[in-house]
Amino acid sequence: xxxxxxxxxxxxxxxxxxxxxxxxxxxxxxxxxxxxxxxxxxxxxxxxxxxxxxxxxxxxxxxxxxxxxxxxxxxxxxxxxxxxxxxxxxxxxxxxxxxxxxxxxxxxxxxxxxxxxxxxxxxxxxxxxxxxxxxxxxxxxxxxxxxxxxxxxxxxxxxxxxxxxxxxxxxxxxxxxxxxxxxxxxxxxxxxxxxxxxxxxxxxxxxxxxxxxxxxxxxxxxxxxxxxxxxxxxxxxxxxxxxxxxxxxxxxxxxxxxxxxxxxxxxxxxxxxxxxxxxxxxxxxxxxxxxxxxx
Amino acid sequence: xxxxxxxxxxxxxxxxxxxxxxxxxxxxxxxxxxxxxxxxxxxxxxxxxxxxxxxxxxxxxxxxxxxxxxxxxxxxxxxxxxxxxxxxxxxxxxxxxxxxxxxxxxxxxxxxxxxxxxxxxxxxxxxxxxxxxxxxxxxxxxxxxxxxxxxxxxxxxxxxxxxxxxxxxxxxxxxxxxxxxxxxxxxxxxxxxxxxxxxxxxxxxxxxxxxxxxxxxxxxxxxxxxxxxxxxxxxxxxxxxxxxxxxxxxxxxxxxxxxxxxxxxxxxxxxxxxxxxxxxxxxxxxxxxxxxxxxxxxxxxxxxxxxxxxxxxxxxxxxxxxxxxx
Numbered sequence: 001x002x003x004x005x006x007x008x009x010x011x012x013x014x015x016x017x018x019x020x021x022x023x024x025x026x027x028x029x030x031x032x033x034x035x036x037x038x039x040x041x042x043x044x045x046x047x048x049x050x051x052x053x054x055x056x057x058x059x060x061x062x063x064x065x066x067x068x069x070x071x072x073x074x075x076x077x078x079x080x081x082x083x084x085x086x087x088x089x090x091x092x093x094x095x096x097x098x099x100x101x102x103x104x105x106x107x108x109x110x111x112x113x114x115x116x117x118x119x120x121x122x123x124x125x126x127x128x129x130x131x132x133x134x135x136x137x138x139x140x141x142x143x144x145x146x147x148x149x150x151x152x153x154x155x156x157x158x159x160x161x162x163x164x165x166x167x168x169x170x171x172x173x174x175x176x177x178x179x180x181x182x183x184x185x186x187x188x189x190x191x192x193x194x195x196x197x198x199x200x201x202x203x204x205x206x207x208x209x210x211x212x213x214x215x216x217x218x219x220x221x222x223x224x225x226x227x228x229x230x231x232x233x234x235x236x237x238x239x240x241x242x243x244x245x246x247x248x249x250x251x252x253x254x255x256x257x258x259x260x261x262x263x264x265x266x267x268x269x270x271x272x273x274x275x276x277x278x279x280x281x282x283x284x285x286x287x288x289x290x291x292x293x294x295x
Numbered sequence: 296x297x298x299x300x301x302x303x304x305x306x307x308x309x310x311x312x313x314x315x316x317x318x319x320x321x322x323x324x325x326x327x328x329x330x331x332x333x334x335x336x337x338x339x340x341x342x343x344x345x346x347x348x349x350x351x352x353x354x355x356x357x358x359x360x361x362x363x364x365x366x367x368x369x370x371x372x373x374x375x376x377x378x379x380x381x382x383x384x385x386x387x388x389x390x391x392x393x394x395x396x397x398x399x400x401x402x403x404x405x406x407x408x409x410x411x412x413x414x415x416x417x418x419x420x421x422x423x424x425x426x427x428x429x430x431x432x433x434x435x436x437x438x439x440x441x442x443x444x445x446x447x448x449x450x451x452x453x454x455x456x457x458x459x460x461x462x463x464x465x466x467x468x469x470x471x472x473x474x475x476x477x478x479x480x481x482x483x484x485x486x487x488x489x490x491x492x493x494x495x496x497x498x499x500x501x502x503x504x505x506x507x508x509x510x511x512x513x514x515x516x517x518x519x520x521x522x523x524x525x526x527x528x529x530x531x532x533x534x535x536x537x538x539x540x541x542x543x544x545x546x547x548x549x550x551x552x553x554x555x556x557x558x559x560x561x562x563x564x565x566x567x568x569x570x571x572x573x574x575x576x577x578x579x580x581x582x583x584x585x586x587x588x589x590x591x592x593x594x595x596x597x598x599x600x601x602x603x604x605x606x607x608x609x610x611x612x613x614x615x616x617x618x619x620x621x
């Protein structure tokens with residue numbers, strides 16, 4: 001039997017195939033766990049090309065069909081078309097749905113048993129959750145890279161700084177969304193339920209985020225809701241960045257990209273990004289706590 | 296040598312129900328120890344407590360010298376686990392599954408490649424290492440899980456119903472692999488089963504029923520403890536044979552369907568004496584040893600089949616779950 005081959009190895013060596021490691025720091029153990037969970041997300045994503053294509057379809061429809069169709073109604077003059085205005089929203093949407101799907105994979109893992117392999121390992125639940133969130137965010141932001149690649153089709157200029165800025169902002173958004181998805185997934189047993197619950201939560205968030213319309217001149221109730229929606233704080237910085245690199249008359253720009261104000265106070269860019277970062281950290285922390293309770 | 300597993304007064308209550316009611320035993324290093332009992336007897340709950348997945352309500356247990364409640368991560372590092380239901384990522388290759396495990400269990404990087412070769416060789420999957428697991432048969436998946444359980448060189452390998460749901464031939468081959476790896480690695484194996492015939496592979500068996508250990512010994516001793524071998528003979532003159540057995544050997548025999556049958560302490564040694572002393576022509580002799588089924592029956596007063604049908608709810612729930620997953 002094949003055991004023979006193993007028996008050739010020094011027997012003393014077999015009882016302990018490697019010297020007992022000195023007690024490693026928790027940080028090193030967690031680091032390795034985070035890395036391997038993240039890596040698995042990458043391997044799974046790379047093997048699944050269909051997901052890349054389907055993930056792109058929705059934002060492209062949104063950008064070119066909706067953008068071109070409604071573009072016949074909405075005229076901004078010679079300097080700007082609707083597609084350019086919608087581009088930041090479409091990019092956010094693409095990352096949003098991919099990120100949710102990535103988070104949902106943990107429910108698949110549960111259904112197919114692999115989650116158990118992770119949960120029984122001698123590593124902290126936090127490191128598993130952090131690995132899953134980072135992995136999902138990276139996967140989702142590759143979707144962002146594709147959106148950046150097609151930016152020219154929406155008349156968004158290919159500018160190095162602009163592209164890096166958009167990527168960074170999309171990555172942060174992805175991290176927040178994956179973490180949110182993870183905290184929802186902690187208590188859900190079936191993938192269908194996960195999709196149902198997240199769609200129910202995410203569609204209103206998306207429609208209220210200003211992805212499809214400017215934040216100026218809104219009715220009062222909508223004005224309040226858009227300010228509460230965390231997604232608003234992810235879309236606005238991207239739109240600001242895009243308009244920085246366009247030649248648009250100041251009056252038009254003020255109407256289309258008014259920024260976010262809290263009761264008349266203009267929220268600076270750094271704070272907008274800070275809101276998203278805090279959300280990401282908060283969701284991830286809650287997700288880690290939730291997964292501690294999972295058997 | 297300290298015990299690989301040591302259990303004292305272990306209890307698990309779920310609300311009003313006591314699933315495990317104070318079990319005690321030790322498992323020596325290198326031993327293959329079996330937990331035998333019907334579904335719902337408390338086997339999986341006990342294994343769950345030893346693997347730190349279920350928190351005991353009372354009592355204590357150590358695995359590889361570590362307390363299952365206090366030193367949870369140390370216990371987890373010292374054990375390998377193969378569950379009833381598969382826990383592989385079927386979209387990863389065999390090797391990717393193993394590498395994932397090696398990272399989570401902190402196998403030193405320099406040792407990973409060689410260890411991977413070893414365990415794959417051990418379960419006969421070296422040539423399939425780069426194939427995605429979803430193409431594997433049930434038996435191959437189970438072997439890969441066993442390889443993975445061994446990867447980090449655990450002190451104890453826990454196998455919870457390792458062959459459930461597999462066909463008899465595959466079950467036998469899985470057992471051949473388990474026995475060979477045990478020789479190669481000298482790992483302590485702790486397993487549960489409700490197949491009586493599989494318990495024969497164990498060095499010692501604990502019979503568990505309704506949350507209690509009702510017997511604990513080697514398979515041989517357990518069989519011997521309930522007694523005697525069954526001997527069946529075919530003779531030319533049954534009535535004369537029965538009379539002669541009574542007269543010369545003091546044995547009570549009876550006849551069913553043309554066979555004279557009786558019980559005797561050591562059947563194999565008795566047969567030559569029977570031929571020498573009976574003086575009635577014998578056409579054929581059959582000696583059968585008591586089976587573990589008989590052992591279970593004698594300790595619990597019911598067969599394992601009866602015991603399982605007595606707890607149908609739990610059993611059906613689990614079958615339903617399993618059906619949904621596959």
